[in-house]
Amino acid sequence: MFSLAEISSAYRTRFAEFAFEPAFVALVDQHVADVRTRLGADGPELEPPAPDAERLGDYALGFLDALTEIDWREPVGHDYAVCRLTAISWLVHAYDLLPEVRD
Structure with a gap:
């Protein structure tokens, strides 16, 4: 099971793709x-106010559980799940929600 910090760390690498x-x-x-x-x-x-880190974490973990149930694998491109996980990561970084993933 992934933590919100692990999800955020894994998907913040996708931010570089925003440039192109x-x-x-x-x-x-x-x-x-x-x-x-x-x-x-x-x-x-x-x-808008910052989302609550605990609620965001619960949501993210539930989303990952659903992906596990359908045996989702991260594609090279951008599918719904990649966009959703990148958005979760963006919220974490935009609002500095987790000390362990601060830049």
């Missing part, structure tokens, strides 16, 4: 918005 994959950036942005909504971290503010 604008469609990937757009997809990850949509996933960020959806994860925020699912966690209740969205709202009318111009700058």
Whole structure:
């Protein structure tokens, strides 16, 4: 079982692709918005509040459990799961949620 820190560390490497994959950036942005909504971290503010690290971790682990059930393997490109996991990692880094993954 992966921790939120391990997920974040594994998928932050995908951030480098943002520079040359604008469609990937757009997809990850949509996933960020959806994860925020699912966690209740969205709202009318111009700058939404940081998501709760524990709730985000629980969500991420549940998502990974679902991927395990379908025997998902990370593709070379960008599928739904890669976009979702990259979005989770982006939230962790954007809001500095875990001390062990701070840059």
